[in-house]
Amino acid sequence: MVKRITKQERERIHAVLSLLDEHYTTEFKCYLNHETPWQLLIAVILSAQCTDARVNIVTKDLFQKYKTLDDFAYANQKELEQDIHSTGFYQNKAKNIILCAKRLVEVYGGEVPSKLEDLLTLAGVGRKTANVIRGNIYNEPSIVVDTHVKRISKKLGFTKEEDPEKIEYDLMKVLPKDHWILYNIQIITHGRGLCTARNPQCNACFLNELCKDVKNKKERKKNTSSQ
Numbered sequence: 001m002v003k004r005i006t007k008q009e010r011e012r013i014h015a016v017l018s019l020l021d022e023h024y025t026t027e028f029k030c031y032l033n034h035e036t037p038w039q040l041l042i043a044v045i046l047s048a049q050c051t052d053a054r055v056n057i058v059t060k061d062l063f064q065k066y067k068t069l070d071d072f073a074y075a076n077q078k079e080l081e082q083d084i085h086s087t088g089f090y091q092n093k094a095k096n097i098i099l100c101a102k103r104l105v106e107v108y109g110g111e112v113p114s115k116l117e118d119l120l121t122l123a124g125v126g127r128k129t130a131n132v133i134r135g136n137i138y139n140e141p142s143i144v145v146d147t148h149v150k151r152i153s154k155k156l157g158f159t160k161e162e163d164p165e166k167i168e169y170d171l172m173k174v175l176p177k178d179h180w181i182l183y184n185i186q187i188i189t190h191g192r193g194l195c196t197a198r199n200p201q202c203n204a205c206f207l208n209e210l211c212k213d214v215k216n217k218k219e220r221k222k223n224t225s226s227q
C-alpha cells in the first residue's frame, strides 16, 4: 500500500526545498567538466569511487588525447588504463569506456541516447549515470542518488531505504518533479559543506529546525534523561 504524505509532512518538504533554493540557488550546474554529452558520460563512468575534482584533473588531458568517440571506441585498453589510472578501478573503467563508446558508435550513430532503457544497455552505465545524463544533457526530470543524496535524504527523513534504486523511487514520491534535478545539485553542495559524512554542522545548518535526524536525536536525548 502506498503511504500517503500528510499535509504537515508536505509543508515540511516544501520548507526544506525553499531553503535549499534560497541558500544554493536554483541554477543548474554540473560538477564534472565536459563539452559534449559523450564526454560527460565518460566522466561519470570515471567518477565511480572517485572525487569529481580528481576526474576533472584526469579528463583535462584525456579529452585532449582522445578527441572523438571513435578514439575511445578503438583505444588500446592497456594505454587507456594508464591514462585513467589515478581514478581507481582503472581496468574495469577502461574496459567499460571502450565497450560503451563502441556501442554508441555502432548502435546509436555516435549520439548519447536520452531514454533510460537505452542508456542502461551501455557498459558501465547504471541508473545513477543514466540519470546524470538525462538531467544534465536532456533536462529530463531525473533523480541522481549519489553518496550525498543517499546520506542526507535519510537524515532529512525523505527515505529509510539503503538501496539507491529504492531511494530514487522514494524521492520521486516526495519531491515535486521541478526539483528532481536541482535536489541532487543542491544536496551535493550541502554534503560537501555543512552536512559532511564525518562532521555534520547541525548547529550552523539552515535545515536544523526541519531535519528529522536532529529531531530524532533530541527525542532520544529527552527519553534517556527522563528514564
Ligand code: SF4
Binding pocket: 152, 155, 156, 194, 195, 196, 200, 201, 202, 203, 205, 206, 207, 208, 211, 212, 213, 214
Ligand atoms: S541539520 Fe545536521 S543532519 Fe540535518 S541536514 Fe543539517 S547538517 Fe545535516
